[in-house]
Amino acid sequence: MEKQILVRNYRIELDDSEHDPETPMLYYAKALIESDVSEVMPYLNTELNYAIYSGDKRFIIWKESGHKISLKPTEMSISKVSCLEEARYHARNAITRINDVWCRRVEIDTSGQKQSIPTPHDLWKLLSGKNCGLCGFKSCMVFAAELIEGNVQPEQCVHLLPDNSNHLEAV
Numbered sequence: 001m002e003k004q005i006l007v008r009n010y011r012i013e014l015d016d017s018e019h020d021p022e023t024p025m026l027y028y029a030k031a032l033i034e035s036d037v038s039e040v041m042p043y044l045n046t047e048l049n050y051a052i053y054s055g056d057k058r059f060i061i062w063k064e065s066g067h068k069i070s071l072k073p074t075e076m077s078i079s080k081v082s083c084l085e086e087a088r089y090h091a092r093n094a095i096t097r098i099n100d101v102w103c104r105r106v107e108i109d110t111s112g113q114k115q116s117i118p119t120p121h122d123l124w125k126l127l128s129g130k131n132c133g134l135c136g137f138k139s140c141m142v143f144a145a146e147l148i149e150g151n152v153q154p155e156q157c158v159h160l161l162p163d164n165s166n167h168l169e170a171v
C-alpha cells in the first residue's frame, strides 16, 4: 500500500547563530525530517504558483506567508522566525501542504511542469539582495548565475539556507 502521509515526524531547531543585521530578532529555523521527501518535490513544483526547483539537485524553495521555505530531502528551513513557537507554526503549515500535495499526487499532472531550472534573475529575486559577499561572490546576482551553472549549492548563501550543523560552508 502506498504511503498517504509523507511526513509524520520531524524535529524543529532554531538557529540563533545567524542574525540578519536588518532584522536582528529574526532567525532561521530548521525542521529535520525523518524520511526522504524528494518524491513530493515535482508535485509541489506543479502546485505552487512560484517556486525554485531542481530535481537533479533535489531542492525546492517557495514563499509562504512572507517566509522562505527551503526543502531538501530530509530538511526544511524557514526564514525570519522570531521564536521556536513561530517556527513550529510555520513548519506545521508547510508540512501540512507537503502532505496534502502528496495525498493528491495521483491527480497532479507533472508532465507540463514549469521550468525546473530557473533563470539567474529568478533566483536573484529570492536572494536577499544584500550583496554581502559571504558566499564568496561579490553580489547575489553572480551567486545566482553560479547556482544556475551548478557551481554552488543554494545553502552557500548565508541568508538563504543556513546550515545549523556547522556553518562551515559559508552558507
Ligand code: SF4
Pocket: 127, 128, 129, 130, 131, 132, 133, 134, 135, 136, 137, 138, 139, 140, 141, 143, 144, 156, 157, 158, 159, 160, 171
Ligand atoms: S551570501 Fe547570499 S546574500 Fe550574501 S552575496 Fe551571497 S547570495 Fe547574496
